[in-house]
Amino acid sequence: MDMAWQELMAITELQEFEVQTEGSYETAQYQSMQPMAPAGEFEMSQSHSEHHPPAAAACDPSTAASYEGCYSAEAPACHRLSSNTEAVYGNADSLLPQRMLPMSSHPQSSLINMAAATQGHRRPNASSSQGLSRHMLWTALGQNVRVRAGDDLESDSGLSLGSSPPLASPDNPTAGAPGYQNIDTGTPYRDCEPEGMTEHGRRAHVHYPMDYQSQAVPFLPSGAHAPYFSPHPGFSHSQTCSMNPRPLKQPGQAAPAPVDLYDNATMTSRGSSYGAHAKSQGGSSTPAPLSRDERRALALKIPFPLDKIINLPVDDFNELLTQYTLTDTQLALVRDIRRRGKNKVAAQNCRKRKLESIVHLERELNNLQAQRDHLAQERLEFQRSLAFIKCRLTDLYREVFSHLRDEDGQPYSIDEYSLQQTPDGSIYLVPHSMETREQC
DNA sequence: GGACGATGTCATCCA
DNA sequence: TTTGGATGACATCGT
Structure with a gap:
């Protein structure tokens, strides 16, 4: 690429050279797409004769044979830029990476759709996954969702300076945010704690979604919450922390398998679901885990879905907030979620534009390189033509002198x-x- | 284990 | 002042 740009920069120098050496030719001539006639056929000379009558006689084909030494018949015909450029770059669009294709929307109408979308397909785009994961928030409530801060225990970002108030983040369980505390014990949430969590706390932890259900039911997709909202009492901490996700069993079914929606191997520290999605390519029916914000919203019992938080216009969003009595922590979290959600989309759009810009610049670079090649070819032809005309002029000069007498x-x-x-x-x-x- | 692409997030600027 | 879009930078993940 660097070489290409260096070559591109040479175009200006080339054009300057043309102006200096071929001053009588205006720039417009360089835009001609017509090929220069092969020198050996002297069509070039005929063309000159239209503008330079004195030279016409000198360029008479009948006498031209004597000037082969001046104007080589080996001069190649000038190529047609109009065809070359299109031929070379006509398929430039094919260079567009597949990732540049317009994103398609995915229906988010049901949990079934969501599950299907997460199986056997790599996430087609982030927006759809957002929608899916948002549904996950409200459908997973009955699936013994553990409000886990596991990924939050990791470094959120090396540069994160904590734009969110500490209270609003489960990253900082010691900050005293009520929403991140165990409902029963009041202790901060720390999922999969190897030692610190008591059995009572673990059970309360496991049962937390049940407590959340009472508030969140109105927002759950119909039919999604009822079968999953009674966590099996037999779930232990070790089960909830299992690294082997199993299909969920409804309460009425015997021997419910341990469920772990937070397989560490599938969760990113950012709470994104793409890792889990990629893993679901193997055909696993394990639903995508919740994003970090979804889990935060779950932990703080935000009483409306994330897609509303993120996508509602500001007026509707504020109106939505007025419909509920939210704590400062909840408000801060909601605004953070809204900010992050919008920024996520903005980042996706930004990257898309950047890729498109790169493709456009590469195409423009190719066009300019072709133009440069065309100009170099034209310069060569003009130089040959000039040499030929000079030879003809010299010959005419001598001929005139031969007729002069004192x-x-x-x-x-x-x-x-x-x-x-x-x-x-x-x-x-x-x-x-x-x-x-x-x-x- | 390092390179690389994809993605989410944060900080910052700006309208 | 608030909100949100745009974007560079960074971290993390999977390949």
Whole structure:
């Protein structure tokens, strides 16, 4: 790429050279798409004869054979830029990476759709996954969702300076945010704690979604919450922390398998679901885990879905907030979620534009390189043409001298005299000695 | 284990 | 002042 840009920069130099050496040719001539005639056929000379009558006689094909030495017949025909550029770059669109294709929307109408979308397909785009994960928030409530801060225990971001108030983040369980505390014990949430969590706390932890259900039911997709909202009492901490996700069993079914929606291997520290999605390509029916914000919303019992938080217009969003009595912590979290959600979309759009810009610049670079090649070819043709015309002029000059005679009928020596033309068109025979003096 | 692409997030600027 | 879009930078993940 660097070389390409260096070559591109040479175009300006090339054009400057053209102007200096071929000053009589205007820039417009460089835009001509017509090929220069092969020199050997002297079509070039005929073309010149239209504009330079004196040269026309010199370029008479009948006499041109004597000038092959000046104007090589091997001069290649100038290529047609109009066809070349299109031929070379006509398929430039094919260079567009597949990732540049317009994103398609995915229906988010049901949990079934969501599950299907997460199985056997890599996430087609982030927006759909957002929608899916948002549904996950409200459908997973009955699935013994553990309000886990596991990924939050990891470093959120090396540069994170904590834009969110500490209270609003489960990253900081010691900050005293009520929403991140165990409902029963009041202790901060710490999922999968190897030692610190008591069995009572674990059970309360496991049962937390049940407590959340009472508030969140109105927002759950119909039919999604009822079968899953009674966590099996037999779930232990070790089960909930299992690294082997199993299909969920409804309460009425015997021997419910341990459920772990937070397989560490599938969760990113950012709470994104793409990792889990990629893992679901294997055909696993394990639903995608909740994002970090979804879990935060779950923990703080935000009483409306994330897609509303993120996508509602500001007026509707504020109106939504007025419909509920939210704590400062909840408000801060909601605003953080809204900010992050919008920024996520913005980042996706930004990256898409950046890729499109790269493709556009690469295409433009190719076009400019083709233009440069065309100009170089034209310069070569013009140089050959100029050399040919000079040869013809020299020959005509000698021919004129051969017909000149002095008073004694003797021919003038071309070494002693020269022909000069004045601005008014008069031609004088000037001795070289006088010419030299005039110059002095 | 390092390179690389994808993605989410944060900080910052700006309208 | 608030809100949100745009974007660079960074972290993390999976391949």
